Amino acid sequence: MEQKDTYKTIIGPSKETLFKDKNSKFYGYAFPVRNEDDVKLKIEKLKKQHHAARHWCYAYQLGAEKTKYRANDDGEPNNSAGMPIYGQIQSFNITNTLIVVVRYFGGVKLGVGGLINAYRTAAHMALENSQILEKTIDISFSLQFDYKNMSRIMRIIKDNDANIDSQKLQIDCLLQISIRKSNALKLYETINKFHEVKISYL
Structure with a gap:
């Protein structure tokens, strides 16, 4: 179902x-x-x-x-x-x-x-x-990573039709993103494969 x-x-x-x-x-x-x-x-x-x-x-x-x-x-x-x-x-x-x-x-x-x-x-x-x-029911995540991974992360976000809700770019990058619930698990697993990215549910 x-x-x-x-x-x-x-x-x-x-x-x-x-x-x-x-x-x-x-x-x-x-x-x-x-x-x-x-x-x-x-x-x-x-x-x-x-x-x-x-x-x-x-x-x-x-x-x-x-x-x-x-x-x-x-x-x-x-x-x-x-x-x-x-x-x-x-x-x-x-x-x-x-x-x-x-x-x-x-x-x-x-x-x-x-x-x-x-x-x-x-x-x-x-x-x-x-x-x-x-409207879609969305799931939100926070992502923390180094600048060097920025383009890879941005590519994944774009490919999965996720939204960037807020970003803080200081010593490292902190993003809050949201994605339609039915696609959330796939996105989480894709990003979670990177050892250099910390991802958590909000």
């Missing part, structure tokens, strides 16, 4: 979308996020922007291989908001993504079925307005 080494995410915040039902307004937003601190900041910003709203319901998923998610109903009936939003993250098969739906109550109750539909639709609209990109 081939190892999965790609994942999908959104590459920038979505445009604001609006879904209306019985005078209630549901504003949908999707954001790329890397961690829970990102999530907190985005929600705090929206709470300031929509300080008069009644609910700020959201769901997010983080991680490329081991994923973790959270869904929050923010005072709406259980599972009527957060899980329908999370369902859209699953149906678009994306990760490292936060969706927030901000609700302004219009005076008429929608019932649980109506809420599920509204939150799901607003989340779907936010993702429809996002650019989704497939």
